[in-house]
Amino acid sequence: MREALLTHLPALRRYAHGLAGNREEAEDLLQGTLLRAVEHNRQWRGENGRSWLYAIMTNLNRNRLRTRARQPLLQPIDDELALSDDAPPPDPLLHNTLMRALDTLSPEARAILLLVAIEGCAYAEVAEVLDMPIGTVMSRLSRARRQLSELLARKSITSFSNR
DSSP states (O other): OHHHHHHHHHHHHHHHHHHSSHHHHHHHHHHHHHHHHTTTTTGOOOGHHHHHHHHHHHHHHEEEEEEHHHOOOOOOSSSOSSSSSSSSOOOOHHHHHHHHHTTTHHHHHHHHHHIIIIIIHHHHHHHHHTTOHHOOOOOOHHHHHHHHHHHHHHTTSSSSSTT
């Protein structure tokens, strides 16, 4: 199981950063996911462990969002969003605009978009991870892509017509 966890670690880290929006919360989410996976290793589904790990992370993120909704709004002091130490630093303006655009999506739409577009999961796998019908995954993905595209076009990120 340890080797399988290590295999999925980069994808889990990317997904956590996409869900959480900042490095500290993403690392907490990743650590919680790994801890939960180790604690419940008897439920490990070897042939589709990736989906199982994504489902754990998705559920932990839902719990995190519910808890946050009940707490007062706090601003992070250090909002460093580097995905890895060896990755080139992102363009801060583009990165911040994209993260703000992603924040406008509902948590489930953001999770679907991240799993399909960034992690390359099949629709059926996303449906399993998020425990929803595949048709719902497809329609929410379509709406999320359209909403994100429209917002980024208004910000001149995906459109060159404003130049």
